[in-house]
Each structure stands twice: as structure tokens, then as C-alpha cells.
Amino acid sequence: MTWLTNRCVILAGLTLLWIPAMAQVTITYTGNMGVLLESSEHAVLIDGLHEFYKPAYLPPSEKLVADLLQEGGNYPVPDLSLVTHYHGDHYSSQLHLGLRKTTVVGSRQVTDPLKQKSYAHTITIPYDDYRINEYQFEGMQLQAFRMDHGNEYLHKNVQNIGYLISIGGKSILHVGDTDWYEHVFDALQLPLETIDLAILPYWLLWDDQGPQWVDQYIKPKRLLLTHIDPNISPADLKELRHKLPGVEIFTVLGQAIVVE
Numbered sequence: 001m002t003w004l005t006n007r008c009v010i011l012a013g014l015t016l017l018w019i020p021a022m023a024q025v026t027i028t029y030t031g032n033m034g035v036l037l038e039s040s041e042h043a044v045l046i047d048g049l050h051e052f053y054k055p056a057y058l059p060p061s062e063k064l065v066a067d068l069l070q071e072g073g074n075y076p077v078p079d080l081s082l083v084t085h086y087h088g089d090h091y092s093s094q095l096h097l098g099l100r101k102t103t104v105v106g107s108r109q110v111t112d113p114l115k116q117k118s119y120a121h122t123i124t125i126p127y128d129d130y131r132i133n134e135y136q137f138e139g140m141q142l143q144a145f146r147m148d149h150g151n152e153y154l155h156k157n158v159q160n161i162g163y164l165i166s167i168g169g170k171s172i173l174h175v176g177d178t179d180w181y182e183h184v185f186d187a188l189q190l191p192l193e194t195i196d197l198a199i200l201p202y203w204l205l206w207d208d209q210g211p212q213w214v215d216q217y218i219k220p221k222r223l224l225l226t227h228i229d230p231n232i233s234p235a236d237l238k239e240l241r242h243k244l245p246g247v248e249i250f251t252v253l254g255q256a257i258v259v260e
């Protein structure tokens with residue numbers, strides 16, 4: 001990997017050339033909807049630190065958790081940990097308390113338990129309406145917005161946040177456990193953004209109309225499906241891949257793709 005950033009190369013007092021930043025991000029699977037985004041300058045975790053919840057949801061391994069919490073492992077300690085919502089297959093406040101300098105972002109259902117334990121670095125996203133909240137973080141642009149959780153009957157009090165983050169020159173969307181709510185997508189107008197990769201739960205593409213709705217409501221260049229039962233049979237996985245050609249599917253810890 002080339003570790004070049006936007007900078008002038010200065011040799012013997014002379015400015016020789018301008019080296020553009022590598023517009024490249026590696027996305028590594030950390031279980032269920034968890035991903036680690038790595039550019040040459042930053043590491044951002046989304047829904048990446050949680051514990052075992054139910055057999056249908058793959059948690060990160062102990063080794064992976066240790067790597068994310070401590071310097072010197074296979075992965076960098078993230079600068080940011082974005083959390084879509086507090087359900088146990090997306091978030092553990094206990095594991096987040098093992099971080100030191102990482103800024104943890106989420107609704108108050110996510111950040112309140114950390115603040116109560118005096119965790120120093122949090123950003124709380126408001127949840128009153130569907131406006132887009134914008135933040136700058138060490139050169140990265142972050143947009144965070146309400147995206148109602150799927151199954152209103154069971155989960156209407158769950159605050160689910162979507163994130164659009166610009167990292168390594170790429171724009172990456174993660175929607176958490178939402179569903180095709182017209183009022184949400186109409187408010188967000190996501191096709192007006194250039195989205196290089198959309199990370200979605202599989203059920204958004206379960207329906208035959210899924211691909212059409214992705215195009216109408218998100219319009220990403222690439223798609224990555226997550227939240228798949230790790231016990232899915234090889235035959236079912238093959239059928240899913242056949243049904244959705246060109247769509248990336250994460251089912252194995254450590255699986256990775258590069259967006260460039």
C-alpha cells in the first residue's frame with residue numbers, strides 16, 4: 001500500500017511536485033453490519049464493536065476486538081466509531097469503554113451510557129427530525145441523519161442513524177437497520193450526493209423491487225450487503241449472489257474490498 005497524502009515534496013529547499021492523495025479506501029468486515037474503513041490517513045469503524053447477541057448475527061472475534069482497541073494489532077485503532085443504533089448486534093457500550101481517544105458518534109441512546117461512565121470523546125446526533133447534520137473531523141466530512149429503524153411496531157423507539165462519510169476521497173453510506181421508508185428517503189435526497197459505496201442490510205434487496213429502489217432513493221456506484229446470517233447455506237448464498245450480480249456480499253470476518 002502507498003502511504004501518500006496531499007502534500008508538496010520538498011527537497012533541498014525546492015518544491016518539486018504535487019502528489020495527489022490516494023483516492024482509495026479499504027473496507028474490512030468486522031461482523032453483522034460492522035465495517036472498518038481505512039484510508040492512508042484515517043480509520044473509521046461503523047457498527048464494529050459489539051458482543052454475541054443471537055446466532056443469526058456474527059460478532060467480531062476476541063482477536064478482532066483486541067486489534068481495534070489496542071495499537072499494534074492487525075488493524076489501526078479507529079479515529080471515529082460511528083454507531084447506527086444501540087441494539088446488541090450493532091453496539092456494545094462496554095466494549096467502547098475500552099477505547100481511549102476514539103470519538104464515538106451516535107444518538108443519545110448510544111452516547112448516554114458512555115457519558116455516564118465519563119468517556120471523554122462523544123458526538124451526539126439529534127433525532128428530532130430528518131435534517132442532515134454535518135460535522136468536520138480531522139479533514140473528513142461526516143453527515144449524520146435520522147433513518148427510522150425497520151419494523152416500527154417492534155422498534156419505534158429505537159433511534160437509528162445513517163451516516164455518509166467522506167474518507168480517502170470516497171463517499172461511503174451506511175444506513176443501519178432501516179427500511180424503505182418513503183418519508184425518510186424523500187427528506188434525505190441521497191441521489192443528489194455522489195455515493196461511491198452504499199452499505200445496506202440484505203433485506204433492502206430481498207424484495208424484487210429492491211434494486212429499483214436503490215437506484216431511485218440512493219443511486220450509489222457500488223453496493224455492499226451485510227447483516228446476513230453467518231449460518232446461511234452455501235446454496236442460499238450462491239442464489240443470493242446469482243440474483244444480485246455485481247453486488248458485494250460480506251459474510252466472513254476479515255473479508256475486504258477496496259474502493260478506488
Ligand SMILES: [Zn+2]
Binds near residue numbers: 177
Ligand atoms: Zn436493530
